[in-house]
Amino acid sequence: MTSTARRDGTTEATATLEAATLDAFVRSHHDRLVRLARLVCVDTTEAGDAVQSAFEQAWRRRASLKDPSSLRSWLDRIVVREAIRQDRRRRSPLARFMGGPREIPVSIPDDQAGRAPNRVEIRLAWEALPAEQRAAIALHLHHGYTVAETAAIVDAPIETVRSRLRSGRERLRHALEDQP
């Protein structure tokens, strides 16, 4: 392959190869990370920011990953941390003071009154959980990580993760039982 030197010192071949590598890297992990961010964040804008930021960090620091087999959990860890950071920003004291977290208007159809908790009710209860509890439940229940693996991803002791799972379930149960 011939290569042409560019002004920044790289070659066209190197740049092309790097672009292809980046493209493949993002494609191969995009769906999983987007879904994980969507579960942890309350709204899609925050989820999008978390995913973008996580991919940027991961791409920049990919050489620091010593064990290629841990790539998946390493990426999940970065995106969860970014998602929680987005959530904290939204819940900053001044943001609450200025009107509180954005509430997404929800209407519950009349014909659903009196029946088992529907998706809207579960969603409202889910979004009322602290982001750390959402992350633990999403990683454990949806992504299939064990409690120990979840603890490693969220960088917390195993007992803390157990507590988050327990508290999260309890809060969801109470919230759903309180529904009319």
Add this chain to the structure above:
Amino acid sequence: MNTDADDRLDAQLRGFLAERAADTAGLPSAERIAARIAGGATVRFGQGSAVRPIWLAATIGLLVLLVMALVLVGGRQSDVLPGTSEAWVAYATEPGNAGGATQIYVVKPGLEPKRIAGDDAGNSRNTCPAFSPDGRMLAYGEGTDRVPGDSGGEPGTNFSNAFGARPSVSRGRAIVVLELSQTAQVIGSSVRIPVPGTGPVPCPRWSPDSTRLAYDPGFRIVVMGLDGTQTATAWRRDSTDLAWSPDGSTLAVTGRGGTWLVPADGGPPRWMSDGPSASVDWAPDGSRLVVDNWVNGSISIIDVDEPSSRVEVGPGRMPAWSPSGDWIAFLRECPDEGNGPAPLAAQLVVVRPDGFDSQVVAADCDNGLVGWSDDGRQVLQADRRSDLAWAVSASSPDDPGESVTLVTTMATGDRWVVPGQYDVSWQPVHR
């Protein structure tokens, strides 16, 4: 062990999570994410790029130059104590011919003051800047429409801290809260909460957890939550000072009628002491109060569980308990030798809470007490350098007689620091 109810909940949750995770409308596509990263690769030193070493070296070189410049500037300004250069100091000033209008600035040693509130036309009074205990927010009182003929408040009332320079009676009153970045830029929009009626410019005081503000709109104390809630406490008298208990449950309020504990949630006040007082503060463990008495000029420590039991620690005023609990700082009046108005002719003194080991920290009889650094190692004072020039200095009880100038108004034209306890606030930096 999981019960059937747990299993049913988990099944419900799994279904919900799968549905929510699949709802990715509006989220960036893989192509868009990759394009953004690729677009920024040259400035992020992307791996494999030959340009990285050059940019890296240039950036490190610039950073080294910047650090050297800051060290040089800082060294010329003062021998800054460890940690003091990290925090902003907020202060209220009165321009030379503003007719009582006041502005609020923030400054760090070596940097130009940055105006946060007030305008060149002098149309408003902005007082009592107060950094939140978490260091992220700044609150202050604002008054925009002074009552004609008013030239200031009565000494010793409504947080004027016995200097008599404030507060003005004002009609367009509000409390303003804003969030500051590390470079003192206002993040987002500031929040302005109107305070109805005519009275002193409100002087907001932060709760220890930075979620509530207490203030006196005139003969009562209101607690305002950052979630928008307001609680009118049971206090219905004048007040000269208030202090949040360390656990945030109670306000110590003092005034002409003595000192009382007032539940922040609206419960009945509890008597602590008689005698008009200008200042009150809590011990960090919440077990005792320190108050002054502006009639007999004494400072006392009161056990909150046994208020009739009290210890006098000496003559003085404006006591402030150090966050470490080791010291109480206060002002002790100097003999009248033409030093100026009595409250200004004061030495800065520290004493142990048992009344022993009293030390004069600043002896030049031109001091106004401001407060303690959040690590309890330094006490701040506003000290007069000339008739119009004031400085904010830090002293350490461990090194009495030595002080470090953090801010001086001599370099800022005709602005002067209003020398009150509530007109200067040192940003907590959580060392």
